[in-house]
Amino acid sequence: MEPQDIELLRVLNRHRSIRKYTKEKIAPELMNQLLETACRTSNTGNMQAYGIVVTTDDGLKKRLSPAHFNQPMVVEAAAVLTFCADFNRFTKWCRQRKADPGYDNLQSFLTSAIDALIAAQTFCIAAESQGLGICYLGTATYNAEAIIDILNLPELVVPITTVTVGYPEETSEQTDRLPPNAVVHREQYADFTPETIDELYREKEQSDFYAKFVTENNKETIAQVFTDVRYPRKNNELFSDKYLEVLKQQGFLK
């Protein structure tokens, strides 16, 4: 490998989510360059059926904040990017060109959501390579209807993820990862036995960081912190119903 190639992997490998930002703005030329790079990436059939709303205005960021459960980075980051599945522009173009667009369905939503996410990650990597820090907010799919309202998203446009971006104030530790074979399967999927589950989670379960995480949450196991506190069934089911409503409302389930 050439030194520059190793360096590129190093940028990817040093990733950590950044939740604290300095007050420094992002120069418009840099932001434009990052957005152009994001738009250069892979997309389905070159339809570019996705949209990116870049919000930097303090008033709008404040209005978006509750939709993201008031996580402080929404107000503090230089920019909040809402990546959307978007068949609106393409559909309008088809109608103006004597063509019958059939993109008001689940598969078209998935296609455009996939493209939005590929663009999002390309944006994030481009931003990180330039010394910026990013954080994904999963709340975009929890409170999509509030975001739609604040950002004026029309029919066939639905938020799929939000990214905050700015200059890092913190140098946080990298979070742990499971051994690669928790995620990677060779040739076909090798399902997990109780023994492999024990093995894959051993390091996590022996770490001081997670021991504290369990105690602080008054739970018996790390898994219970996830199922009872962080991602409980009742929230997942509530947000499922809400997102399904949003998909209908925005015209993706006709």
Add this chain to the structure above:
Amino acid sequence: MEPQDIELLRVLNRHRSIRKYTKEKIAPELMNQLLETACRTSNTGNMQAYGIVVTTDDGLKKRLSPAHFNQPMVVEAAAVLTFCADFNRFTKWCRQRKADPGYDNLQSFLTSAIDALIAAQTFCIAAESQGLGICYLGTATYNAEAIIDILNLPELVVPITTVTVGYPEETSEQTDRLPPNAVVHREQYADFTPETIDELYREKEQSDFYAKFVTENNKETIAQVFTDVRYPRKNNELFSDKYLEVLKQQGFLK
């Protein structure tokens, strides 16, 4: 900017999908490194609720080929990576740790699909930075049930995208992109007027490449090639129904 930072943007900006590969295999050390880099990326709550099936076996690639409409790169690429929404491992771990997992719903599917796609794009960028070429196959969501069968995907595992990867045999032209303001909205979403649609599509509609594309398909407009030939309503609706069935069958819509 440091030279290495400019270099990374250059890698991102030179992206093109590669559909023809040499017979050269990918060294296992390199593949492992790329997969580790993919697993280092952002994910929701550090649950790592996604899976990557790496298929290199000729027999299996041949079996996967019809699910991808026999696109030749499935058989010819050194490796076929199937990125999956995967709450199977996490759910099994919860059950072994006295925790009640509530991840059999639409929101959890979305969460894991988002994470799978972020990992997919990180893999692709890492691969491209090392001289490999990639191509995304949208067919993963069209014929998910066949892929599930061939790769033995258990409950709570669903393919969301497929990537072929190998050493490029072709040096294809970069495809065109719409002007950035077709995708990027400032502050809030600015909906498109008939005039802005005309303006955004003008360059595409004046190009010789697309003129040929229209003639070859016996259509009147570029948009008609998309709506009548490439992504027609009846296919989108058929694949919507099929994918909905798959989500139910794999336990994501309980």
